[in-house]
Structure formats: C-alpha cells, structure tokens
C-alpha cells in the first residue's frame with residue numbers, strides 16, 4: 001500500500017478556524033495521521049514524501065447541488081434535444097472538468113436523462129474516467145405542468161423532467177429510477193419564477209405524491225432531494241421526511257421553525273449561483289434586465305438572501321452548489337458559491353468553507369470522514385497556493401490547485417504541477 005507523507009504544509013482541516021502548520025500521512029485511501037506544529041511523522045512510515053512548499057492542504061470541495069449532465073443549455077428543452085450519445089460524452093467532460101476545479105465529490109440534484117448520471121458514476125468508480133465521487137440521481141420527477149414539463153398540447157418536448165401524476169405514477173417513476181441504478185431521487189414540489197404556469201410559490205406536487213415518492217425511495221434505501229421554493233412546499237417536504245431540501249427561498253417564519261426543529265436530520269441548499277447570475281449576469285445568456293425584472297428574479301434573490309440569513313443564524317446545515325451547467329452558469333464556476341455565502345448570507349469565510357467541505361461530506365453519506373482532514377478520514381485533499389480563508393476566490397478556477405487527490409490517488413501531482421498566476425478574477 002502506498003503511504004504518502006505531505007510535509008511542509010499549512011493544514012486547514014475543515015474544523016479549525018484557521019490553518020496550522022503540520023504534516024499529513026496518507027495510507028491507501030485514508031488519512032493515517034496528522035501532526036501539528038513542529039511534530040514530525042516518522043519518515044520510515046512513508047513510501048513517498050511530498051514537500052508542499054508551505055501551501056495549504058485542505059479537504060476536497062463538495063458540490064451539493066450538481067448537474068453533470070447540464071451541458072450548457074439556454075432553455076430547459078435544449079437538454080431534451082441533445083442526442084444521448086453527444087450528451088453522454090459532454091457529461092463525461094463535465095466530470096473531469098469539475099474534478100480539475102477541486103471538487104472531489106458531487107451530489108447530483110438531477111440527471112437530464114435517466115441513465116446519464118448512473119453510467120458516468122460507474123465509469124468513474126471503475127477508474128476509466130477522471131471525475132469526482134458521485135452520488136447519481138435520476139431526472140427531476142415532476143407533475144404535469146410542473147417545473148421540468150416543457151411539453152405543449154400540440155407538441156412533445158423533453159427536458160430534465162420525468163412526468164408522473166398521482167401516487168401510482170410517482171411510485172412507478174421512483175422505482176424506475178432505482179431499477180436503473182440511481183443513488184438519489186429528485187422531486188419537484190414547487191414551481192419556479194421562470195416557469196410561467198408554475199411560479200416559485202406554486203405547490204405543484206400534492207402531499208400524497210410527495211409522501212409516496214419518499215416512502216418508496218426510503219423503502220429501497222435511497223435518499224430524496226426536493227426542489228421546493230414555496231413555503232408550503234418546504235413544509236410538505238419536511239412533513240414527509242425528504243432528506244435534502246433545495247432552495248427554500250420563500251420560507252416563512254413557521255417554515256423556518258420547522259426547518260430548525262429538523263436540523264439534525266435535514267440538509268438544505270440554496271443553489272444560489274443560478275439565482276445570482278440570472279440577476280447580475282443575465283447578459284451572458286442574452287437576457288435583458290427588463291426580462292429579468294418581469295420574471296421576478298430580483299424578488300427571488302431577495303427572498304433567498306433573507307431566508308439564508310435566517311437559516312445561518314438558526315444553525316441549519318447548508319451545502320453549496322448553485323445549479324452550474326446552464327449557459328448562465330458555466331460548469332467550473334461552482335466555487336463562486338462559497339464567496340456568495342459570505343457576501344449575501346453573512347457567513348464568515350470559514351463557515352462558508354465548511355458548507356463546501358464538511359457539510360457536503362455528510363450529504364454524500366460520509367459524515368465525519370469526508371470534507372475533513374483528520375485521522376481515519378477519506379483522503380480527498382487539495383493543495384492550494386495561498387490561504388483560501390483569506391481569499392476564497394482562489395478556489396475558483398483550477399490554476400491555484402497544485403495537487404488534487406481523490407480517494408488517496410493523485411489526480412494532479414504537485415511534483416509535476418506548475419502553478420499559474422494570476423488567478424482569473426472572481427468574487
């Protein structure tokens with residue numbers, strides 16, 4: 001078994017408030033020991049020694065709301081129009097791209113076609129494709145007229161939705177996703193501001209449909225994530241034991257109380273990148289400010305900021321991940337979300353970075369052993385040129401990552417890496 005000693009590094013372990021000098025020994029796919037300060041790990045325990053050159057060693061990033069198969073669509077139905085062959089290849093490219101950007105784990109918040117996530121996860125796990133640890137999802141299970149139903153009366157259209165109405169169809173859709181190998185089920189309980197017939201505060205999926213989806217998924221040992229912007233949709237998710245609730249923008253006080261009461265069990269995620277870029281960078285997708293205003297997007301952004309300020313104060317677990325993969329939100333910018341948490345929700349840099357590591361590790365199903373640097377933890381590690389806690393923007397873009405290690409294997413070896421400066425400007 002390879003035993004790699006990382007010496008001469010500043011360690012941010014995911015838990016401490018600041019990096020400390022030290023050494024780390026990695027054996028196989030686990031962290032074997034961590035030495036603090038001038039303490040040294042015995043050299044004869046290592047088969048390889050890497051000098052970190054004083055750079056920061058930290059846990060790999062975790063993307064908590066990932067869509068590897070969202071390959072730059074401007075409209076939702078663009079994802080339906082791409083043939084499966086091209087779609088698979090482009091999804092594979094995204095897997096490698098996101099690992100190059102320091103994300104060693106990704107939790108899928110939906111696959112645009114049923115088997116894309118599943119086959120990409122398998123290809124990564126079998127070692128043929130460079131990509132992150134991946135929790136695969138199926139398409140977004142939605143009702144007729146809900147977010148993800150792009151059909152018209154006279155014309156069929158596919159997007160990222162799998163349409164099911166009533167408990168019987170919902171049960172079948174969940175079982176179908178499970179049969180095809182997903183890890184997570186995604187359900188859309190509310191609409192969204194950009195869906196003209198099902199705005200964000202519309203509860204599209206009924207209580208019985210939500211209950212059925214969760215019941216079936218849990219019986220088969222799968223976790224459920226939901227799209228839920230309306231207050232009532234968040235309550236519906238909570239009442240029926242959904243595991244991960246995305247968005248929650250329009251949560252009222254009663255909803256926030258319910259979220260807080262369930263905070264040991266649930267994880268939430270704002271998926272803020274798309275909300276942010278739709279308001280501040282809409283020109284990228286050729287959408288004018290007037291259209292953005294008419295679609296109610298600034299109002300949604302204000303609601304998100306208000307809600308996550310509260311969610312932070314109440315100590316509810318939050319993951320980063322911002323619906324990257326659309327034209328508006330190019331894949332690879334994912335770490336911008338960490339800075340957004342500081343700027344828009346009032347997190348301190350270290351709190352925001354914990355959302356991107358430790359909390360994400362828990363969402364991935366590895367609580368306490370992923371997203372942290374400590375004895376026994378999984379060896380997903382980054383070596384960063386600079387102190388990310390002093391400047392979170394260095395985590396955006398791959399140029400500052402001298403080393404990327406996933407599951408004890410070097411995807412980027414610091415001994416062969418020339419770190420480029422300056423970093424692409426990002427907030």
Ligand SMILES: [Zn+2]
Pocket residue numbers: 065067109110271323
């Ligand atoms: Zn999403």
